Amino acid sequence: MIVEEGFVKKCSRLVSRYLNTRVVFVIDVLLSVLASFLMLLAASGTDKGAEITPFIILQWSIASGVFFAIASIITRSYRIIIRHSTMRDLANLVTVVTLSELMLGAVVYIVEDTPLSEILWLMLLDSIFTFLLLIVVRLAMIVSYDLFKSKMRERMNIKRILVYGTHEKSIAVITRLLDSSHYDIVGFISPSSSDKRIRISNFKVYHASTEEELNSLATDLGLSGILFTTEQDAQTEQDRLIQMATSLNIKILVVPSINEVEGNNLLHYRVREIKIEDLLGRPEIEISIDEIKKRFSDNVILVTGAAGSIGSELCRQLAQFNVKKLVLFDNAETPMHNIRLELEDTYPDLNFVPVIGDVRSVDRLDFVFREHRPSVVFHAAAYKHVPLMEENPCEAVHVNVIGSKNVADKCLQYGVEMMVMVSTDKAVNPTNIMGCTKRLAEIYVQSLGLALTSGKQEGNTRFVTTRFGNVLGSNGSVIPRFRKQIECGGPVTVTDPEINRFFMTIPEACRLVMEAATISTGNQIVVFDMGTPVKIVDLARRMIELAGFVPEKDIPIVFTGLRPGEKLYEEVLSTRENTDPTSHDRIRVARVREYDYDEVKAIFEKMERLALDVYIPDMVRLMKETVPEFKSKNSRFEIYDK
Secondary structure, three states, rough: OOOHHHHHHHHHHHHHHHOOOOHHHHHHHHHHHHHHHHHHHHHOOOOOOOOOHHHHHHHHHHHHHHHHHHHHHHOOOOOHHHHHHHHHHHHHHHHHHHHHHHHHHHHHHHHHHOHHHHHHHHHHHHHHHHHHHHHHHHHHHHHHHHHHHHHHHHHOOOOOEEOOOOOOOHHHHHHHHHHHHHHHEEEEOOOOHHHHEEEEOOOEEOOOHHHHHHHHHHHHOOEEEEEEHHHHHHHHHHOOOOHHHHOOEEEEEOOHHHOOOOOOOOOOOOEEEEOOHHOOOOHHHHHHHHHHHHHHOOOOEEEEEEOOHHHHHHHHOOOOOOOOOEEEEOOOHHHHHHHHHHHHOOOOOEEEEEEEEEOOOOHHHHHHHHHOOOEEEEEOOOOOOOOHHHHHHHHHHHHHHHHHHHHHHHHHHHHEEEEEEOOOHHHOOOOOOOHHHHHHHHHHHHHHHHHHHHOOOOOOOEEEEEEEEEOOOOOOOOOHHHHHHHHHOEEEOOOOOOEEEEEEHHHHHHHHHHHHHOOOOOEEEEEOOOOOOHHHHHHHHHHHHHHOOOEEOOOOEEOOOOOOOOOOOOOOOOOOOOOEEOOOOEEEEEEEHHHHHHHHHHHHHHHHHHHHHHOHHHHHHHHHOOOOOOOOOOOOHHHHOO
16 A cells, blocks of 8 residues: 555656656647648649648658747747646747748758748648647646646545635645645535636635535545635634534644745645634734833833743833833843844844743842843743642742742832732632643732832832733644644643633734733732633644544543642632722623731741742642632642641
């Protein structure tokens, strides 16, 4: 089977290339000679051609071939791909034939003592014979090629696909994929039933309103997939056509954007299977871009964790807002180098400074604040992987708790206008170390803000905390893990059949963070409406279906059990919390328990000493005393809840 497939592929490549320019040139010259020979042979049987001898036939045919070759070289008519011939190529062919006949007639008139009327008669006949023979042979080659290609595609199991839509991008993709060794375009599929009456580029336009109609269409055409030329089209059809297609095991494909095309050669055009993030969720959340630009333009902005998933996207978006200076702060060298190169390439006029540093280092933070004097700080630096932090609780406290405290203190010390802290829904009723450390960070920032408001502390910094769920594409997201498992043939591993999560794209989350910073009055915990939570097992099944496989049959799903500290569902708000609306319908302000700053400060000093000395039991007990709703799940720290 492998040998046969290799042979077929070689044959396909041979057929794809058999009409190169040199071969086309030789064939055309030979056809010109043959046409002249046949013409003279036919003419010799008429009254006008009584004097045409075999020698004349030979002379004229050879001369015809020579002059046709010269005319072809002059016009470069042979530099075509016959299977893609157009009306322009036919017009060029007329030019070649005419030019060669004029040269041939002129030479015959000069060399031979032949009446001009006879020469013109022979030239006319010769040009007609030559042109018709060239056209007939070309048509025969095209038909033969199509038949051969069809047979090859059948043997190579090439996917037959429909292109979605009838707009310019849909039509343009036809040219790119006509000779694809993977896909055979069989027509267009339109969302409008009225388009069924038209044809585009000799392809029929189809329409399917129901799953039954699509199934019938797929059966008739031997359909394997539907190709979307834009991600916007895919999102529009996610609840209709895509849902019907996936239930019928029809693969969904999408053309990549220009920057997704491999290499520097844009002619290397490919399609990719649609990404799950192209379809997940809801319509994109709208924000007030103009207000955000006004808020952050001409400001010095510091982003901690600038090389991470959220931090780097914040930098990308802030780079578009005409900021005075963008300071990137992170301790990860290689990711920082990567985001630096990206910003240099994408935003050459951006004034930005990459700084290697750790939020745990008070001295390093002091240098950054003293040197650059930021007016706005986005604090995105954090440890976030639940199992790792469950195994390394002291490090989680160092970074997420003490690190956040250090950043907040420096904001106050250097008169920063606003600090925006990126938190997580895992901070609500935490069941793990990571979630509790993020809640502790919230507590410190909020208590410091309240102390400023009440006059217990001096300063004008506004503290805003943003809380949201999982972001697609972030480091550690289930999406890339599932995709890799599917590529390897499975199984896809899910911890529990009932586990669910809220999802948001990274750009969307960052835009909402900036929006929240713009509309917040300060000292608030802002929560985002992330829609309906998604079951992880449903997400896994969806990804398997989109990859063209049948869940459990082609790709098994294996349940591995909850990891240490993991809970079945995440909350955005605890049961004791209520929310107040804001000017944005997807952003609300949480009313949470208030803490006294002096008490929190004393607790944090004690917690820092315990973390530095790695007194894990005492440190965890103190965390649970400070955050009484922290109840460990599937963890070694459950004993401290008793």
